[in-house]
Amino acid sequence: MSTTVHPSPHNPTPRGTPVASSGHPRRWAGLAVLAASLLVVVMDMTILNVALPDLAADLQPGSVQLLWIVDVYPLVLAGLLVPVSALADRWGRRRMLLSGFTLFGIASLLVLLADSAGDVIAVRALLGLGGAMIMPSTLSLIRALFTDPRERATALGIWGAMAAVGGAVGPIVGGALLEAFSWHAAFLFNVPVMVVAIAAGLWLLPESRSARPGRIDAAGVTLAVTGMVALVFGVKDLGKHGLTVVSVGALVIGALVLTSFVRRCLRQGDPMLEVRLFEGRAFRAGVLTALTTSTAMAALLLLGAQWLQLVRGFSPLEAGVALLPMAVGGIIGSPLAPAVADRIGARTVLAGGLAVAGVGFLLLRLLPAPLSYPGLAAALALVGVGTASLAVASAVIMAGAPTDKAGSAAAIEETSYELGAVLGVAVLGSLASAIYRAGVDVGGLTGTAGTTARDSLAGALEVARDLGASGSGLAADASAAFTSSLAWFGLAGGVLMLLASVVVWRLVPADLDLADVEH
Structure with a gap:
């Protein structure tokens, strides 16, 4: 009967050494x-x-x-x-x-x-x-x-x-x-x-269960649910309505309640969520990669779909097909990322993937104006390839937790994705909306028509249709303003991804191997 020896900090597996399978x-x-x-x-x-x-x-x-x-x-x-x-x-x-x-x-x-x-x-x-x-x-x-x-x-x-x-x-x-x-x-x-x-x-x-399941207490459940719902609601309301009493109040309540939940977990020997996992530098880097990538991708898909349909006139089905380059990049890169990490190091793949995605975002700003679909497709493809680093991020997150704490690691990773998607639409999406409002020229329109045209491209196009032939200038100007906002969004997204790449590079040890983080 053969025995599988798992690597440890005292007995690391050299990079490239095959590990016996016992799954x-x-x-x-x-x-x-x-x-x-x-x-x-x-x-x-x-x-x-x-x-x-x-x-x-x-x-x-x-x-x-x-x-x-x-x-x-x-x-x-x-x-x-x-x-x-x-x-x-x-x-x-x-x-x-x-x-x-x-x-x-x-x-x-x-x-x-x-x-x-x-x-x-x-x-x-x-x-x-x-x-x-x-x-x-x-x-x-x-x-x-x-x-x-x-x-x-x-x-x-x-x-x-x-x-x-x-x-x-x-x-x-x-x-x-x-x-x-x-x-x-x-x-x-x-x-x-x-x-x-x-x-x-x-x-x-x-079937799979934890040998040491975390405590499920009513107070902990109440704090976790209330804190996350308040936080997500606050971020969403901030994106829709800006700084209001409701959005700020929800964010403050969410932060305070989640802080109480974390402190409660730290006091318990068998907490519902093992927040001590964040003590691992590689674990923090994996979570940051998931959060940042989800933030940027959610906003890019939202704004890209609007640009394709409202500016370029694509149907919903055509717009869906036009967004495929991002998926193709992810499909090609994700299964290959762990093997690449095995050859050049997990740190290089994690930080490098974020950097490649950052370059994809920057293309939206650096390409000659006006933006064309081939330019957007190139940006989408680079972002898709860059997001392949999520495969390594998931491996680091899940391997950074013992088997009996896999549920905590999974909950943290999934929360990162969900919170990232909300932040992307609320923060980066709101940034693009603000740039659009600053750039659109509604001419002499006042009242409801002027407000509607300033609020969104869809509203401006609706007002332009109601105006008939005289609205063609408004439609063209609003489309140009939205395209410009997409380009500036690309700059913001690119800077975010590149900054995350630097932080991840500093967090992850240079010699980290995916086998070395195994508990």
Whole structure:
């Protein structure tokens, strides 16, 4: 009987030395189930963006209801990630994952009964709960399935590639469904996929629990949920309405409550969230990579889709196809990133990936004006290749935690992605909006028409259509202002990514090997 010797700080594995595999015999087939589940969850987020106009036309929601249709999913998901991950450590990660699949499928099916905006909000809240059960469970199970850290890094690279695919394919699938069916199809698409995922999960995935599950106490759950919901809501409100009493109050409450939650966890020997994981420099670098990349990517996809549709006149389906270069870059780079890290070092891949993505953003500002689609495609491709470093970031995060704390590591990583996406839209998206408002010339328009034209490109184009032939100048000027705001956003995103690259380079030890961070 052979014995696998795991590397440690006292017995490091030299870079390039093969490590004996001791993972689950059906681990690669199990990975296919986990990657496919992530693909569907990410696709579901982006499909809604395409379906929202048809949904709004059918149900006629108010402005507040429309915001809640969009926002309730990330609020519920972000708020429940930590307590649900802790519960999965105790109850069983496969059981939690399959329960999440079931809830996700049932919630999607319930859309057939939805005949009001309130019904859709409730469905989206249930989907958020299902997503909170699915997302961290996939990472925890990958940690359990793949005991060889290098195999795990490859598996996480494939998992990360599926996230890139889901983000790009979602609008394409959504556009195709909406051309043939009603907006309900954007939800019903999940049902057959979840049925297959449940059957495959029962067959292929082993059960996994923590040997030392964290404490789940009512006060800790209340603090975690309240703090995350308040923080995410505050950031979203800040992006929509600027510095208001509501946004500042929510941010302050979120910060204070989360600080109390962290201090509570530090006082406990078996906390619900193992915040001591942040003591590891490589772990902090992995989380920073995930947070920064998610921030920049979310804003780029949002602004890029608007530019393609409103400035270039692409249909939703055409815009989805036009955004594919980012996914292609991620698909190519993510599975290869761990092998590259094995040859040139994890630090180089982590910091280098952020730098490559930063160059992609900077292209938006450095290319000759006016920006053309080939220029945007080149920027998207570079950003996609750069985000391949997320595969190594995931490997560092998950390997930086002992097996019994995999749930905490997964919850932290997923929270980084969710919070990053919210920050990207709220902060970088708001920056682009401010630059647009400063650059657009509404001529002599006053009152509601002038305000609408200044608020957004979509509003300016609507006002221009109402003006008829005399509105052509407004449409052209507003389109030019939005293109300029996209270029300046590229500069901001590029600086953010390059600064993160420098910080990550300083945090990660030069000789860090993915096997060396294994506990």
